[in-house]
Amino acid sequence: MIEPFQKPFLQDISNTVFAQSGCQVHLLRLDVIHPGISGNKWYKLKYNLEEAVSSGFDTILTFGGAYSNHIHASSIAAAKAGLKSIGVIRGERVEPLNPTLHDAEKNGMVLHFISRSDYRRKNETKFIGEMKRTFGDFYVVPEGGTNSLAVKGTTEILLDITEEYDYIMTSVGTGGTMAGLICGLKGGKRVIGISVLKGDFLVSEVEKLVLAYSGKSYKNWEIIEDYHFGGYAKFNEDLISFINEFRSVTGIALDPIYTGKMMSGLKKMTRKGFFKPNTKVVALHTGGLQGIRGFNDRFGNLIQEE
Numbered sequence: 001m002i003e004p005f006q007k008p009f010l011q012d013i014s015n016t017v018f019a020q021s022g023c024q025v026h027l028l029r030l031d032v033i034h035p036g037i038s039g040n041k042w043y044k045l046k047y048n049l050e051e052a053v054s055s056g057f058d059t060i061l062t063f064g065g066a067y068s069n070h071i072h073a074s075s076i077a078a079a080k081a082g083l084k085s086i087g088v089i090r091g092e093r094v095e096p097l098n099p100t101l102h103d104a105e106k107n108g109m110v111l112h113f114i115s116r117s118d119y120r121r122k123n124e125t126k127f128i129g130e131m132k133r134t135f136g137d138f139y140v141v142p143e144g145g146t147n148s149l150a151v152k153g154t155t156e157i158l159l160d161i162t163e164e165y166d167y168i169m170t171s172v173g174t175g176g177t178m179a180g181l182i183c184g185l186k187g188g189k190r191v192i193g194i195s196v197l198k199g200d201f202l203v204s205e206v207e208k209l210v211l212a213y214s215g216k217s218y219k220n221w222e223i224i225e226d227y228h229f230g231g232y233a234k235f236n237e238d239l240i241s242f243i244n245e246f247r248s249v250t251g252i253a254l255d256p257i258y259t260g261k262m263m264s265g266l267k268k269m270t271r272k273g274f275f276k277p278n279t280k281v282v283a284l285h286t287g288g289l290q291g292i293r294g295f296n297d298r299f300g301n302l303i304q305e306e
Ligand SMILES: *Cc1c(COP(=O)(O)O)cnc(C)c1O
Pocket: 039, 040, 041, 069, 070, 144, 146, 171, 172, 173, 174, 175, 176, 177, 178, 255, 258, 259, 286, 287, 288, 289
């Protein structure tokens, strides 16, 4: 199966941008797992690809936007698992392809572009039937990779933490990763999710995912909606300067869609006294760094690279 390229590790960043906070902040570097199968996507795909192979499929089909980390990761992970992959992409094909889609196609993924209105039908049986008539049979990995097997995979993120801590923190897109942390901790410690998009549906989404995987519901978690910077992929100068400052101080790159928002939120929370002094927070670096190229292409090299 797909093995990590490098083992994740904990990095103490308490004395960097968090120096005045009185908290211990450690970053769990999932971004080092693989340059392309970034961070949490490795855990989310693992059991899905195993399932596809053991059920006798030779192809997976999945969904995403034009800059999707999930599409990028799936194109590589599927190939490593010996599977063909089809990426159903929201919007029109634009040449030249952006770096994310260029990589995906180079990795062997067949890209199938559909309109935004068709994209809304992606979970309908009829739509999947149409795709099967076009492409033949395949195993479906949902958008963002989130399902019960993804939750199972992300429970294993906890196995990479070898020290005691009070809080674990992640950015939240679909909620699959957060659900895995909650299920893995079984009610212990506290799990904080920083939502990177607008909308309070994520709480019920995470509840559903936790219940579906574990048959239980837990109370030791919350999703914070104050740090999405206006919505998914929205940003402002504050966010960009935080990401650039963070990199120059720690040497660690953050992406503007997920990890930048989470760390910026965490910094503000520590300043506001959200955590008691000496609390230990483990924040997940969920990766996403492949997206920086496309972001800089679109918006003019705002994020420093290297
Ligand atoms: C996909 C992604 C997330 C969000 O994960 P979910 O399980 O969808 O909530 C967070 N960070 C990065 C870098 C991602 O690519």
